[in-house]
Structure formats: structure tokens, C-alpha cells
Amino acid sequence: MAYQKVMSLDLLSAQNKVWEQLSQIGTSERVGSAYLFSGPTGCGKEGLAIRFSQLLNCDLPGKTPCDTCPSCHRFHQLQHEKLKLIFPLPIVKKNKDEESGELSPVGKGDMELVTDAIAKKSEDFFYKIQIPRSNRILIQSVRELRRTLYLKSDPKGRKIVLIFDAHLLSAGQGEAANALLKILEEPPDNTTLILVTDHVELLLPTILSRCQRVGIPKLEDGFVRDWLQMKMVKESEIPFLAGLSQGNIHQARSLISQSVGDLMKLVNGLIKIITNNEPDHWRKFTQTYSRLAHQDAATFSFHFMMLKIWFRSVNRLQKDVDDLLHSTSFKPGMERLIGAHPNADLSAITFELEDAILSIPMNLYMPLILTNLLLRIQKHLNP
Numbered sequence: 001m002a003y004q005k006v007m008s009l010d011l012l013s014a015q016n017k018v019w020e021q022l023s024q025i026g027t028s029e030r031v032g033s034a035y036l037f038s039g040p041t042g043c044g045k046e047g048l049a050i051r052f053s054q055l056l057n058c059d060l061p062g063k064t065p066c067d068t069c070p071s072c073h074r075f076h077q078l079q080h081e082k083l084k085l086i087f088p089l090p091i092v093k094k095n096k097d098e099e100s101g102e103l104s105p106v107g108k109g110d111m112e113l114v115t116d117a118i119a120k121k122s123e124d125f126f127y128k129i130q131i132p133r134s135n136r137i138l139i140q141s142v143r144e145l146r147r148t149l150y151l152k153s154d155p156k157g158r159k160i161v162l163i164f165d166a167h168l169l170s171a172g173q174g175e176a177a178n179a180l181l182k183i184l185e186e187p188p189d190n191t192t193l194i195l196v197t198d199h200v201e202l203l204l205p206t207i208l209s210r211c212q213r214v215g216i217p218k219l220e221d222g223f224v225r226d227w228l229q230m231k232m233v234k235e236s237e238i239p240f241l242a243g244l245s246q247g248n249i250h251q252a253r254s255l256i257s258q259s260v261g262d263l264m265k266l267v268n269g270l271i272k273i274i275t276n277n278e279p280d281h282w283r284k285f286t287q288t289y290s291r292l293a294h295q296d297a298a299t300f301s302f303h304f305m306m307l308k309i310w311f312r313s314v315n316r317l318q319k320d321v322d323d324l325l326h327s328t329s330f331k332p333g334m335e336r337l338i339g340a341h342p343n344a345d346l347s348a349i350t351f352e353l354e355d356a357i358l359s360i361p362m363n364l365y366m367p368l369i370l371t372n373l374l375l376r377i378q379k380h381l382n383p
Contacts, residue, residue: 011044011051011125012064014223018048018216023063026055031158032212033187036166036203037196039216041305042248046164047125048216049194050075053160056192057082071157078122082157084149085118086141087164088134105140126249129164130298135361136171137163142179150188159191166195167202171361177204184210202361218247221324231256243324246309254302267306268333274307274377275337282374290366297360308353314338315346345380352376 012019025031037045055061057080059069066072074080090110110131117129145161153159163169169177184193184207195211197203224242227249233241237260244263245252255263273281292300313325314334325331337344352373359369 010223010226011047014219015044015048015216018214019051019064021214022048022052023055026052027061027063031056031192033191034184034193034211035195035214036200036208036211037194037214037216038200039198040218040248041198042126042245042250042252043216043218044126044249045196045198045216046121046128046162049162049196050078050125053083053162053192053194056160057157076122078118080160081153082159084145084159084161085164086137086145086161087129087131088136088168089114089131089138089141090133091136091138092140105138105144126253128250135168135297135363137165137169137176139175139179142169142176142183146179146183149183149191155190159188161191161193163193163195166197167199168361169207170202170204171363174204177207181206181210199358199361202358219249221245221247223247224249224252227252228256239324240328240330243313243328244306244309246312248305251302251305263306264329266303267310267330270303270307271310271333271337274374275381277378282371285374286367286370289370293360293366300360301357304353304357308350308357310334311346311349311353315350318346341381343383345383348380349377352380 037049039045051065054065054072054075057071057075058065059071060066065075067076071080075083078085089105092105113131117127117131120127121129149159149161163180169180181204187193193211195203195207200208221242224245224247225238228238228241229235233256240260240263241252241255244255244267270285273285289300289303292303310325310330313323313330314337316323317326317331317334318338326334356369356373359366
């Protein structure tokens with residue numbers, strides 16, 4: 001409990017301008033029925049949403065939740081009676097409730113995974129809930145929400161619905177998004193829905209128009225460095241890891257799970273493949289990452305995010321702008337790329353890599369996406 005409290009307080013300090021805005025809303029008499037928290041991956045959006053929800057139900061509210069009242073304790077555990085969590089789940093095919101005939105949003109085999117993930121989230125608000133085979137928010141989750149949200153309850157406090165990875169409401173045919181829209185059009189009294197997403201552009205315009213927007217910036221490098229120190233990372237490795245993290249705590253968490261040597265080898269190997277026109281290497285790259293996009297989207301995104309950060313750092317080196325990675329062993333390779341391609345449009349390459357990451361939730365044909373990516377990188381290197 002103490003560790004989670006320290007983490008959440010650090011987050012409020014790290015995102016102090018955003019929290020000041022949320023605190024003013026929470027202590028006013030004009031709390032909205034729907035908010036959209038958006039910003040780059042790993043900036044603490046979900047943690048801020050939880051803390052804001054906690055503030056709205058705190059028995060002794062101030063600029064921050066008191067963290068001592070019974071309501072705050074239940075929010076710490078993510079087990080508050082006023083709180084409903086919605087996040088991507090695996091598709092349920094054959095799990096019917098015998099009495100109601102309705103499909104449960106959580107399959108029997110996944111219930112333990114979901115319970116464990118929520119428990120880990122309660123201990124660390126930076127923890128990312130990722131249930132295997134979950135690539136959309138299910139229509140069953142929204143239907144269950146509609147059945148329970150309009151029921152009468154204790155008037156004390158405020159009902160809260162937190163929807164993590166809200167852009168995945170639009171996955172598939174968008175049934176979940178359309179079902180949620182009906183709730184947003186006629187929200188219950190004393191209820192606030194908070195949608196949290198990295199990808200605003202994938203949400204329906206009709207949903208966007210019914211939410212008050214709260215933009216959240218990436219975390220400062222200093223906060224990431226402090227987080228890495230708390231994780232007992234070697235001082236000599238912190239500039240390298242903080243530079244590759246780029247204010248993304250999820251990225252930092254993935255990075256420290258591997259050795260620096262292996263990470264260097266991985267990044268340098270991928271750079272060599274995508275910057276050299278070698279058909280055999282391209283074929284293997286396309287096959288490997290098409291499979292990863294389908295089977296392990298998190299690893300795909302992690303690798304491509306590292307490539308994006310590397311090219312962004314090269315672009316800054318070319319423009320003589322400081323970057324943390326310029327003090328690492330990546331710099332000689334960056335200088336070689338600039339020397340070999342002095343007119344390269346490096347900024348365009350970073351956008352191409354970002355588009356490849358965005359292709360995953362859109363369920364596009366990845367072999368074609370990746371082949372076109374490699375061709376466009378060559379074009380940007382040699383304009």
C-alpha cells in the first residue's frame with residue numbers, strides 16, 4: 001500500500017499541471033458526465049484517471065485524495081462499489097449464463113487472469129492491464145454496464161466508469177462504440193465516464209463530441225530517470241534506458257526486463273535490416289513482424305517504438321539538438337547513417353514507423369504494410 005501511495009503521489013507531481021486542472025474540477029460543483037484522457041503511451045493517463053475518480057469519492061477531499069478514508073482505501077484496491085473498470089478482453093464464444101442467457105464479458109478460463117491483473121494495477125497505477133488475446137473492448141462489457149449503471153444506489157459519492165484503451169471500442173464493426181454512445185447521449189445522474197486512450201484518432205467523432213478533453217503530456221526524462229533509479233538500475237545504464245524510454249514508463253519497464261547488451265544488439269540489427277536493401281533480410285523481417293503483430297502486439301510495438309526513438313534521435317543529431325541517446329554507444333551508428341544519407345528525411349521515417357504501430361488495432365494486412373514501410377524508408381533515406 002505504501003509503495004502504491006508513493007507511486008501515485010509521484011505521478012501527481014510529475015503531471016502537476018494536469019492534476020491542478022483535475023483537482024479544480026473535482027472540488028467544484030460542475031463535474032462532467034464524460035471525460036477523455038488522451039496523450040502518449042506510458043504518460044500516466046490511467047493512474048491520473050484512477051486518482052481523479054478517487055478524489056470525486058473521497059470523504060475528506062482537498063487538492064488530492066486524503067488516502068486515509070474508507071472510500072480511498074477501497075479505491076486503492078480498485079474494489080470500490082462506485083467504480084467500474086472496462087478494458088479489452090478476449091472474445092467470449094461459449095460461456096452463457098444459464099439463467100439470463102446473456103454472454104458473460106469474461107470467460108471462465110480468463111477470470112483468474114483478469115483478477116490478477118486488477119490486483120497488480122491496484123499495487124502500481126503504471127501497470128498496464130493486458131489480457132492475452134484481447135484486441136477489442138467487447139460489446140458484452142458495454143451491455144453489462146448498461147444493465148447495472150442505471151440501477152439505484154447510495155446517493156453518496158459518484159459512480160465512475162473507467163474505460164482503458166478506449167480506442168478499441170471501435171475495433172471490429174464498432175458495436176461496443178455504438179452501444180457506449182447510447183449511454184453518453186443519456187448518462188445516468190451522478191455518474192462520470194472517463195475514457196482513456198493513446199489513439200484519439202481511432203475513436204468515433206460522435207463519442208469525441210460528447211467528452212470533455214483532458215490532454216496529458218509525456219513524462220519528463222527526469223521522472224523516468226528517478227523511476228529507473230528506484231528500480232535499482234545501474235547509473236551507467238540510466239541515460240541509455242531513459243533515452244529509449246522517451247517519457248514512456250511502459251517502455252522503460254520493458255527495457256529493464258532485458259540486458260542492455262541484448263537491447264543494443266536488437267536495435268542495431270533492426271536498423272541494419274531496414275536501412276539496407278537486402279531482399280532476403282526484408283522477407284524474413286516482414287514474415288517475423290507480421291506474425292508478431294498478430295500474436296504479440298506488445299512486442300511488435302515495443303520494437304518499433306525503439307526504432308522510432310532511434311531515428312528521432314538521429315534527426316536531432318543532424319539538426320544539432322541535444323538528446324539523451326547522443327551520450328550512448330548509439331551515436332557512432334547515427335553518425336554513419338547521416339554520413340551515408342546526408343539528405344535523408346529522418347522525420348518522415350519516424351512518422352512511417354508510428355503509422356506501422358497504429359496499423360495493428362486497425363487490423364490491416366501487415367505483410368503489405370511492412371513491405372510498403374521498407375520501400376518508403378528507402379525513399380526517405382535517398383530522396
